[in-house]
Amino acid sequence: MNPVRIGLLGLGTVGRGTVTVLRRNQDDITRRAGRGIEIRMAAARNLAKAQNFASDIEIVADPFKVVDHPDIDIVVEVMGGIEPTRELILRALRSGKHVVTANKALLAEHGNEIFEVAQETGGMVAFEAAVAGGIPIIKTLREGLTANRIEWIAGIINGTSNFILSQMRSDGKTFDDVLRMAQDLGYAEADPTFDIEGVDAAHKLTIMAAIAFGMPMHFESVYTEGISQLTGKDIQYAEELGYRIKLLGITRRTSEGVELRVHPTLIPAKRLMANVEGVMNAVLVKADALGATLLCGPGAGSEPTASAVVADLVDVTRMHTADPEHRVPHLAFQPKYLCEVPILSMDQVRTAYYLRLSVYDRPGVLADITRILADLEVSIEAMLQKEPSASAQWVDIVMLTHMTVEKRINAAIVRMEALESISGKITRIRMESLDQD
């Protein structure tokens, strides 16, 4: 059988990884797919550099030439960005091609439109590489857990943030110092906003939630809080209490609706997930029949991401001449069965909390604080009071609460901050037990 013909959009880190992996493992890939996978054409910004890297591939500057080319079966989009990428993908679909993409931002923000067009054209859009790099989490959620009602997902899905948090804990360095180091090592971009402010994780969470719960993408509803405000002090106190702080993307189905949130989170240090360090990613899925299952591995990088791109290529190669009814639906559920589910606002979310207060060290202060919490029905699970230094009259108090509604904690914080015996803002970090029962 003739090889399937690929048009590649982008020859950056992931594009080059894809070319390299397809070349190196050509034999094994063909033995699996039943036919060859051949890159016919690639669009790249720097033509000379691209030709030098891949002299056997026809390189063009204009990506529209690739999507319009009649000899291309599958378009691989690894150029990133929203426009003109969205337009390119829609045009590829409308000209009868299939698409493999690693573009989490595009899918989270315009996935509903893209999947609708794919449905009309009978095209496949495969996107394993969009979430957690090479870890096959999309396949697991879409195909491995079809028997289950998925209850919640909690993921370390941004390697840059996890690297920074791991280093802050192990080396006691500040956020800014570690960020610079991450930039030097190539783990963080020059403009790291998307990674450290949780936007990248929110894109990935949006995609996982859609597949898990059979609902459209709702990136605009994800609560997003990054790690740039975290201090070494809180990491240290959390450690003393038996917890680690991780930037988690969390989605959970409750009787009132679905939670969608990305924020720094205290998790028990004994959990496997708490011990996922550096640029690694990990996704913990709780499902009713299976229980809890953890997938962990490299969440970014050239070849790990290419591993997911090529796995998608093999899947699409196998299925592209099959009747669409035989295919796995894009979002796990058949399109006609997708349905809107209420998304909870952060105020409505139930979780536990870490609170750090700087209090004036004198009798009665703790009574004031605990009275406020009691009035709002927030109960305390653990407390840590640091010895004040001889000269200072202000002392840190750390409290861990039981589960409560965020609205109550916010109300308690407003009242506590109004106390004269409390200095400055109260630090509030959410806390999850990740109980697997």
Next chain:
Amino acid sequence: MNPVRIGLLGLGTVGRGTVTVLRRNQDDITRRAGRGIEIRMAAARNLAKAQNFASDIEIVADPFKVVDHPDIDIVVEVMGGIEPTRELILRALRSGKHVVTANKALLAEHGNEIFEVAQETGGMVAFEAAVAGGIPIIKTLREGLTANRIEWIAGIINGTSNFILSQMRSDGKTFDDVLRMAQDLGYAEADPTFDIEGVDAAHKLTIMAAIAFGMPMHFESVYTEGISQLTGKDIQYAEELGYRIKLLGITRRTSEGVELRVHPTLIPAKRLMANVEGVMNAVLVKADALGATLLCGPGAGSEPTASAVVADLVDVTRMHTADPEHRVPHLAFQPKYLCEVPILSMDQVRTAYYLRLSVYDRPGVLADITRILADLEVSIEAMLQKEPSASAQWVDIVMLTHMTVEKRINAAIVRMEALESISGKITRIRMESLDQD
């Protein structure tokens, strides 16, 4: 569309779990599969009990009635055993049905025949439930990692053994005591031989190796050593040296051939896998493009295993009217591309070792021992000498070696055991760094 019609062989733990999950999650499963999945008929040993459990299903005593029934599309085999199960599955295939099975022993020992017949009849044989319960490891190896050349797999793939080892370590109890406890809790069977002697893990390893390396099943070539000879002393010494002992199934591709081995293994305590405790399973896969990825979750039990059975049912439901060329090959590689690979004998395996010797505490003994090791080119990475008690003249010495060939270690052990200053047998446990680079 009409529901797909299932014939169930066996209504034990997994069979009942399958019925329960299909009932409870009927809506979500139909939304995903695009059509209903209906159990039409089931074969059970105890008719009255089965009818009581599932009054809406036609129950028969003779499993052949199920495989011969013209209205059944897919046979789910969860009765276990080799015969008549093998005959039932072959007959189901030959009558044009598809098969979903959880039977690792049958596949490891007769899979080559079964897949050959399936190839002839155009039938699918799906078996996610056969390895690591509900963890989608078969899907991951077969479909998620198609881009990769798989280098090695190391798995905690027997929950009973892992529970026993976890308890021996945490409670300091003996193997026999923990085994009795596991039996009381239902984690070990009355005859636990298959679990504790590594046979069950060897079955699962056989299946994973075939899929990873594109070779037929070779259960007969798996080196199998269980945990029944492990002492608390070795678990304790390993811990002091920064290691945990786990029963691992390991398969590795080397330039000389493929390793297939199940045995107790020291692994660094800091690895995530070392911290997988109790009845949980975990599989670590090292692949050239992806790097190392870990999957972890419940490896047994009624609903976790049913989760895998039903996921297979959804896959088969989607594909059973599709042209066979669109399907994922049973063993990941297209049948014509499967090929025999030399299997290494244990003598040829390269790994590191933990050795425990009881030596007579007098000058020169250590010189004798290290001389023997040096002669055989075995180098020592770490050594632990326990203080002798005041009364005893025999003292324990523990050595960790660097990587070497097993033949050399065995030769060294024979020579060392011949020394007068060494008492009894030397304990030898293999050791793996599970290095992810």
